[in-house]
Amino acid sequence: MHPDTMRLIDRWAGVPLCFVTGVWSWIKSARKSKSDNYTKQDSPEIIVFIGLAEIGALVVAYPAIQEARKQYPNSRVCFITAPAGLQTLELMGFEQEEILLMSMSSLSGMFLDLIKIRKNFSGKSVSAIVLEPFTRISALLTVWIGASQRIGCFRFYNEGSYIGHLLTHRLVYNSHLHASQTYFALAKALSEPISTQPLLKEKIPSQMRNRLKINIQEDDQKALQNRLKLEYPETALEKIILLNANASDIVPLRKWPMDRFVELGRKLLENSSITIILTGSPEEKDVCEDLALQINPARTVNFAGKTSFKELITLYSISDLLITNDSGPVHFASTTEIPILALFGPETPKIFGPMSPNAKVISLELACSPCVSVFNQKKSSCDDNQCMKQISVQMVVKETQKILGK
Numbered sequence: 001m002h003p004d005t006m007r008l009i010d011r012w013a014g015v016p017l018c019f020v021t022g023v024w025s026w027i028k029s030a031r032k033s034k035s036d037n038y039t040k041q042d043s044p045e046i047i048v049f050i051g052l053a054e055i056g057a058l059v060v061a062y063p064a065i066q067e068a069r070k071q072y073p074n075s076r077v078c079f080i081t082a083p084a085g086l087q088t089l090e091l092m093g094f095e096q097e098e099i100l101l102m103s104m105s106s107l108s109g110m111f112l113d114l115i116k117i118r119k120n121f122s123g124k125s126v127s128a129i130v131l132e133p134f135t136r137i138s139a140l141l142t143v144w145i146g147a148s149q150r151i152g153c154f155r156f157y158n159e160g161s162y163i164g165h166l167l168t169h170r171l172v173y174n175s176h177l178h179a180s181q182t183y184f185a186l187a188k189a190l191s192e193p194i195s196t197q198p199l200l201k202e203k204i205p206s207q208m209r210n211r212l213k214i215n216i217q218e219d220d221q222k223a224l225q226n227r228l229k230l231e232y233p234e235t236a237l238e239k240i241i242l243l244n245a246n247a248s249d250i251v252p253l254r255k256w257p258m259d260r261f262v263e264l265g266r267k268l269l270e271n272s273s274i275t276i277i278l279t280g281s282p283e284e285k286d287v288c289e290d291l292a293l294q295i296n297p298a299r300t301v302n303f304a305g306k307t308s309f310k311e312l313i314t315l316y317s318i319s320d321l322l323i324t325n326d327s328g329p330v331h332f333a334s335t336t337e338i339p340i341l342a343l344f345g346p347e348t349p350k351i352f353g354p355m356s357p358n359a360k361v362i363s364l365e366l367a368c369s370p371c372v373s374v375f376n377q378k379k380s381s382c383d384d385n386q387c388m389k390q391i392s393v394q395m396v397v398k399e400t401q402k403i404l405g406k
Helices: 003-012 014-031 056-060 062-071 083-091 107-121 136-144 179-191 218-231 258-268 282-295 309-317 328-333 393-404
Strands: 046-050 076-081 099-101 126-130 149-154 169-172 239-244 274-278 300-302 321-325 340-344 359-363
Touching: 003 014, 014 136, 046 062, 046 136, 056 062, 056 083, 056 179, 056 328, 062 076, 062 179, 076 083, 083 099, 083 309, 099 107, 107 136, 126 136, 126 179, 136 149, 149 179, 169 179, 218 309, 239 258, 258 274, 258 282, 258 393, 274 282, 282 300, 309 328, 321 328, 321 393, 328 340, 340 393, 359 393
Parallel strands: 046 076, 046 126, 076 099, 126 149, 149 169, 239 274, 239 321, 274 300, 321 340, 340 359
Antiparallel strands: none
């Protein structure tokens, strides 16, 4: 389902559903006695995180997931996400039965998955954490699965989409915090009593040192290196630079122009020791093939759609640099020690920048940027992303040389 279609459904169906469900939920809770209410001492059977839109956010949420497990070690932690997030969560240590998938490709598939998801939580005490601020479908999901504790960001008197009064634990969305800190704050609120007032009046430290770190076995590295040598015998693999020229359809404005990647690739290959590997999803295979042909097909490998998620992480671990648009690979690569050069424009790296000490961000910080955020459902009226177009090839080459020590 196209992101714009999802936004329309969220607006025209989500608003009345949030209102009606919120009223129903309020009436239901009002009928309960105070002794029935969820208290600070209760330990939920299940803690479920809900993140449906951007897969990179699953990795960013890792410190929050660990905090939830720390607070309630006897509770089962689950995740509701889109099918694209399955391999990511598996590599993060989630078991199959702890991952609940909700298809976003069609309404019929979504309804069928909603029924399956509800059955998993029937008759159990559930605490739900909504990762994506002001997302109506996620807020509605917390009620649908019967969660007695529903935690998320609430607009109060600030900006933000209307989500009714579905949340039992409400936090102010702070646009000055990195997303990992926001997610961590939501997890911290698990131990707070129900309140209509803004929760968690405490400082949340940087979560960079608590980020997900994936240790790739040497055997896996050697297996991938041997595969590259076997499939591309004429390509030298002395120094590998990865290029991710793609970004999700949720915010296409995040893409650096393709002709810049062509020029960048040709500049990089002036160094005879460098091989370029293009990464991407199976849907991006043809685009990457065209890009490889334009750069230099003899020294540019199109690896888009040819790896599992684990193999992609392994590829990061054996490479010398990743140059990427602001997209999921920024966060995936942050789980390894690979140097990262990330190009940001319509979104601010202050919120979703890479959680890696080896990362460098290029962001021009134009007067009009950032223009997409959770407040506008990441939808901008801009049709000319100068914030990306004004990032020159020379800027990227200069930073690349600094990182590689040349």
